[in-house]
Amino acid sequence: MNKFEYAPAPESRSVVKIQKDYDLFIGGKFVSANSNKRFTTINPATEEILSKVSLANGKDVDRAVKAARTALNKTWAKTKPKERAKYLYRIARILQERAREFAVLESLDNGKPIRESRDVDIPLAAAHFFYHAGWADKLEYAGFGDRPRPHGVVGQIIPWNFPLLMLSWKIAPALATGNTVVLKPAETTPLTALLFAEVCQQAELPDGVVNIITGDGSTGAALVNHKDIDKVAFTGSTEVGKLIACSIAERGIPATLELGGKGANIVFDDAPIDEAVEGIVNGIFFNQGHVCCAGSRLLLQENIADEFLIRLKDRMTKIRVGDPLDKNTDLGAINSSAQLAKIKEISDSGDKEGATLWSAPCSLPAKGFWYPPTIFTGVTQAHRIAREEIFGPVLSILTFRTPREAIEKANNTPYGLSAGIWTEKGSKILWAAQQLKAGVIWANTFNKFDPASPFGGYKESGWGREGGRHGLGAYLKIGKGAK
Ligand code: NAI
Numbered sequence: 266m267n268k269f270e271y272a273p274a275p276e277s278r279s280v281v282k283i284q285k286d287y288d289l290f291i292g293g294k295f296v297s298a299n300s301n302k303r304f305t306t307i308n309p310a311t312e313e314i315l316s317k318v319s320l321a322n323g324k325d326v327d328r329a330v331k332a333a334r335t336a337l338n339k340t341w342a343k344t345k346p347k348e349r350a351k352y353l354y355r356i357a358r359i360l361q362e363r364a365r366e367f368a369v370l371e372s373l374d375n376g377k378p379i380r381e382s383r384d385v386d387i388p389l390a391a392a393h394f395f396y397h398a399g400w401a402d403k404l405e406y407a408g409f410g411d412r413p414r415p416h417g418v419v420g421q422i423i424p425w426n427f428p429l430l431m432l433s434w435k436i437a438p439a440l441a442t443g444n445t446v447v448l449k450p451a452e453t454t455p456l457t458a459l460l461f462a463e464v465c466q467q468a469e470l471p472d473g474v475v476n477i478i479t480g481d482g483s484t485g486a487a488l489v490n491h492k493d494i495d496k497v498a499f500t501g502s503t504e505v506g507k508l509i510a511c512s513i514a515e516r517g518i519p520a521t522l523e524l525g526g527k528g529a530n531i532v533f534d535d536a537p538i539d540e541a542v543e544g545i546v547n548g549i550f551f552n553q554g555h556v557c558c559a560g561s562r563l564l565l566q567e568n569i570a571d572e573f574l575i576r577l578k579d580r581m582t583k584i585r586v587g588d589p590l591d592k593n594t595d596l597g598a599i600n601s602s603a604q605l606a607k608i609k610e611i612s613d614s615g616d617k618e619g620a621t622l623w624s625a626p627c628s629l630p631a632k633g634f635w636y637p638p639t640i641f642t643g644v645t646q647a648h649r650i651a652r653e654e655i656f657g658p659v660l661s662i663l664t665f666r667t668p669r670e671a672i673e674k675a676n677n678t679p680y681g682l683s684a685g686i687w688t689e690k691g692s693k694i695l696w697a698a699q700q701l702k703a704g705v706i707w708a709n710t711f712n713k714f715d716p717a718s719p720f721g722g723y724k725e726s727g728w729g730r731e732g733g734r735h736g737l738g739a740y741l742k743i744g745k746g747a748k
């Protein structure tokens with residue numbers, strides 16, 4: 266199918282040492298779980314068991330929260346802001362030094378291509394710690410009033426799509442603002458969080474400032490509902506986000522919720538087509554489409570739709586699907602069998618409801634969880650594939666005739682996380698960006714992230730912003746004189 270084939274270029278696994286099993290990281294040490302239970306984490310590209318991690322129960326959560334409270338009172342609250350900054354810098358530097366190890370481990374546990382873990386996830390995670398280190402001693406001058414104070418102990422729950430990156434989005438601002446943390450990684454991707462626990466030890470971060478407990482939804486629920494948590498930060502499904510919103514509303518504690526999305530990528534007829542094709546491919550096939558802000562709905566101006574589709578399909582046949590550790594791979598494994606089943610189920614509904622499916626021809630490995638790069642044409646707004654988050658490498662394509670119609674279709678969603686605009690006219694970008702109800706809007710590019718830029722959504726995409734000055738505010742009690 267391709268004119269020439271690349272020789273395999275696998276990244277070596279030898280840089281990573283995975284333990285047979287892992288304990289919980291509480292109070293600066295690895296301690297065995299009260300539950301005495303473990304569960305396995307696998308490599309979704311091969312179904313090989315990588316390790317067994319502890320399943321924390323309510324008592325374990327309680328121990329971790331107590332350790333975070335003790336650290337807050339005894340050390341962290343007394344640590345001067347500029348000293349806090351030094352720890353964050355140290356963590357950032359260690360992440361850079363151990364970047365290759367983290368990248369290989371992330372690709373093994375998650376299934377994402379090494380090209381992405383090496384070039385996106387890990388460098389951005391380090392960048393988040395560097396950025397927030399800079400803020401730690403400047404909070405009083407950031408427009409949050411005279412004396413912004415930390416909430417205290419923060420419970421943080423993260424998903425499996427960007428494991429270390431989401432950890433850094435949560436832990437870096439929490440520590441910069443003087444909070445202590447109990448963090449729970451997702452059940453299918455706990456390993457880089459456990460390696461991060463070692464980084465905390467290596468950086469000599471005071472015991473208990475960061476606690477990492479592995480477990481499933483029951484562990485997450487125990488953490489959210491723990492009475493001594495002062496704030497919750499969650500990234501994951503809208504369904505769980507709603508449960509958390511109910512739980513914290515009863516107790517009156519703050520929360521940030523980063524939930525799902527159904528981002529519209531709008532291509533106007535004056536867009537540079539080859540660049541737009543590249544951006545659409547990046548928007549939906551980056552990280553197997555396991556991206557809350559993915560451009561999962563393509564809105565094409567009708568008069569360029571035929572030509573655009575020819576070029577898009579041609580480009581999709583060149584996406585290399587396979588071994589995540591191969592440096593040439595573009596699209597890796599689907600993170601779990603459950604997620605693969607979900608992608609298949611929604612894709613089947615698209616077929617049944619009358620849209621036309623086309624997948625790039627590619628041979629998928631026999632073992633592991635795989636889905637080819639796929640598009641649906643003939644999609645209407647009523648179709649499930651146009652309304653629900655698929656969270657996989659599946660693009661739903663709709664057309665429009667006028668700019669106003671594009672905006673109406675783009676905003677016709679319960680979500681509001683991201684959108685993309687492709688046009689050569691600056692005035693059209695500004696006009697469209699003002700009309701779109703989305704927290705992040707990219708113009709003539711997509712999926713660009715920076716720690717200085719706030720990220721978050723409207724409507725069912727969540728509450729609050731992470732990153733930038735806005736993200737810091739979510740970790741602070743903002744007193745008199747706050748702006
Ligand atoms: P999920 O929301 O169940 O899992 C995310 C995290 O929440 C995990 O750490 C999980 O252990 C924890 N969790 C589960 N139940 C909980 C509860 N009751 N209380 C507290 N924490 C809890 O997401 P899941 O099941 O892995 O994926 C389902 C769908 O959610 C995906 O197909 C996708 O559409 C969406 N999703 C969106 C993400 C995003 O970045 N916005 C990330 C992951 C999933």
Ligand code: MG
Pocket residue numbers: 306307308309373374375453454455
């Ligand atoms: Mg795994």
